[in-house]
Amino acid sequence: xxxxxxxxxxxxxxxxxxxxxxxKEELIKIEGVLKPYISxxxxxxxxxxxxxLRFLGEITEERLKDIEEAVGEIANxxxxxxxxxxxxxxxxxxxxxxxxxxxxxLTEIAYKSEGALIKKGFPPADKAFSPHITLGRLKKSAxxxxxxxxxxxxxxxxxxxxxxxxxxxNGPVYNPVRIFPFNK
Numbered sequence: 290x291x292x293x294x295x296x297x298x299x300x301x302x303x304x305x306x307x308x309x310x311x312x313k314e315e316l317i318k319i320e321g322v323l324k325p326y327i328s329x330x331x332x333x334x335x336x337x338x339x340x341x342l343r344f345l346g347e348i349t350e351e352r353l354k355d356i357e358e359a360v361g362e363i364a365n366x367x368x369x370x371x372x373x374x375x376x377x378x379x380x381x382x383x384x385x386x387x388x389x390x391x392x393x394x395l396t397e398i399a400y401k402s403e404g405a406l407i408k409k410g411f412p413p414a415d416k417a418f419s420p421h422i423t424l425g426r427l428k429k430s431a432x433x434x435x436x437x438x439x440x441x442x443x444x445x446x447x448x449x450x451x452x453x454x455x456x457x458x459n460g461p462v463y464n465p466v467r468i469f470p471f472n473k
Contacts, residue, residue, distance in 0.1 A: 299347040301454045302466065304360060304402055306340040306372070306395070308422070312444050313338045316374075316386060319439055320424055323377070323384065329428040330384065337463050340372075340388070340422055342399045342449065343406065343414060352411075353451075357467055359405035360449055363398060364469035369447040370394050374422065375439070382429075385421035391446065392420040398449070447471055 308316075313335045320332050345356065372391035377384065388395065399418035407413060451466040 299349055300353065300466070301456070302345040302348050302353075302356065303452050303454060304342040304345065304356075305450050305452050306342065306446050307448070307450050307465070307468075308338050308340070309444050312374070312442050315442050316422065316424065319377070319386070322439075323424070327384065327425070327427075330425040331428075331460070332425045333423055334460065337461065338422060338424075339450075339452070339463070340395065340420065342395070342418070343402050345406075345411070353466070355409040355411075356406070356451060359402065359409055360451055360467075361469050363401050363405060364449050365472045366401075367394070367398065367471040368473040369445050369471045371443055372446050373441050373443040375441045377424075377439070378421075379427075380419075382427045383423050384425040384427065385423055388420040388422070389441070390443065395420045395446075 316338050317335050324330075324332070348356065370391055372395070373389045374386050375389050376387035378387055379385070396418060399420075403414055403418070448468050448470045450468045452463045453466050454461045454463055
């Protein structure tokens with residue numbers, strides 16, 4: 290009889306602001322308007338639309354407590370705030386929706402999260418925070434995006450979520466691990 294051991298479980302995690310259903314519906318309509326103009330895109334599915342504050346990558350289950358402590362402290366130091374979305378743009382391989390109102394608060398939360406995670410021994414993020422919502426991922430660099438006028442979208446951000454990303458052949462599935470309401 291061999292020696293038994295417990296396999297370490299890793300979770301692929303990120304910290305996010307979730308979007309209300311009505312905003313997700315509007316973003317899917319915008320994706321529909323953009324589809325005829327831009328080819329070679331893997332569009333983000335409705336249930337996966339969110340604002341990423343910090344991608345964490347593969348984390349052991351025992352480190353989850355450290356992340357929860359950091360995110361909980363930050364959530365307790367903010368009140369709910371409004372976010373408004375407008376403008377379409379591209380990074381080299383991403384089509385995104387921009388953020389106007391609330392971007393300063395989002396940036397502050399992202400940087401405070403970064404500092405709290407580094408204090409708990411996590412490595413720094415590999416890129417600076419840029420407030421946006423990813424609408425699609427491009428297989429090759431994008432040209433110009435169409436200059437469509439979309440009505441501004443606005444919602445109340447009332448919590449931060451630690452999300453788990455599980456990768457499948459047809460794309461990722463995101464599930465909330467823990468939600469922290471803004472409690473200031």
